[in-house]
Amino acid sequence: MDRELLVQAAAWIAESRRPVAFTGAGVSRESGIPTFREATTGFWERYDPYELATVEGFLKNPKLVWEWYAFRRQLVRETEPNPGHKALAELEHLLPELMLITQNVDNLHRRAGSRRIIELHGNITRVKCFKEGTLYEDWSDKDYRGEIPPRCKACYSYLRPDVVWFGESLPARALEEAFKSAENCDLMLVVGTSGLVQPAASLPGMARRRGARIIEVNPDPSEITPSAHLFLQGKSGEVLPEVVARVGAIRREG
Numbered sequence: 001m002d003r004e005l006l007v008q009a010a011a012w013i014a015e016s017r018r019p020v021a022f023t024g025a026g027v028s029r030e031s032g033i034p035t036f037r038e039a040t041t042g043f044w045e046r047y048d049p050y051e052l053a054t055v056e057g058f059l060k061n062p063k064l065v066w067e068w069y070a071f072r073r074q075l076v077r078e079t080e081p082n083p084g085h086k087a088l089a090e091l092e093h094l095l096p097e098l099m100l101i102t103q104n105v106d107n108l109h110r111r112a113g114s115r116r117i118i119e120l121h122g123n124i125t126r127v128k129c130f131k132e133g134t135l136y137e138d139w140s141d142k143d144y145r146g147e148i149p150p151r152c153k154a155c156y157s158y159l160r161p162d163v164v165w166f167g168e169s170l171p172a173r174a175l176e177e178a179f180k181s182a183e184n185c186d187l188m189l190v191v192g193t194s195g196l197v198q199p200a201a202s203l204p205g206m207a208r209r210r211g212a213r214i215i216e217v218n219p220d221p222s223e224i225t226p227s228a229h230l231f232l233q234g235k236s237g238e239v240l241p242e243v244v245a246r247v248g249a250i251r252r253e254g
């Protein structure tokens, strides 16, 4: 990693007044969660997204879909936040204005200690009523004994995971908050996203057009790279702790 780039990135972050971090699957890679587009190990390489992650698939086979998500909930609960998640939580301590926008559903940012989080694609640890959307936070499969899928206590519809399935719109409030943050930020730290999935992928461009500095962290160039002012090539679990340590040092000095 080029030291000059690290120093520049830390200086920009430390002086930013309205910083945003925008993360994708790559930030959880070092926790052992495969990304979506990894050629051989990506989730959707082995499973049919139409069967498992669409409303139609759920209506066709609700038990299969519920059990697939119960399996994935278990997987994410067994993983731990990595140094990249922890560095972003630490950055929120240093810069309390930091807003974290994530495409991830794995809840690892929250578990690492981040608090100002916009979840664009939902959260796999929550479930909701299929019909009315009533939320059931922190669903425990272990403590549940009964019909699969379980039913909503209020209206008796099926419960489903609170994640965005293919073909569904993003949660309106989260999207609106994300657009507002992107338009108003003066710096966006883009971490571990391919920048291929809309509308999330439009956030860095939106920020840049409004004059924000864009810093990207990714081991490989992405769709975002051409519009980044700084590209820190490397794994987020290695690059972010270094950058955040420098931001902390600058803040302590100044």
Ligand code: OAD
Pocket (backbone or CB within 6 Å): 023, 024, 025, 026, 027, 029, 030, 035, 036, 037, 038, 103, 104, 121, 164, 165, 166, 191, 192, 193, 194, 195, 196, 197, 217, 218, 219, 220, 221, 222, 234, 235, 236, 237
């Ligand atoms: P992708 O799987 O498209 O991209 C993962 C990115 O992470 C790639 O650019 C990798 O180079 C990068 N990466 C891999 N290892 C990394 C590491 N250790 N540190 C940092 N970066 C690393 O994932 P997303 O961009 O998040 O949507 O995909 C966006 C959306 O596509 C997902 O949220 C999901 C999927 O459809 C829904 O489920 C609605």
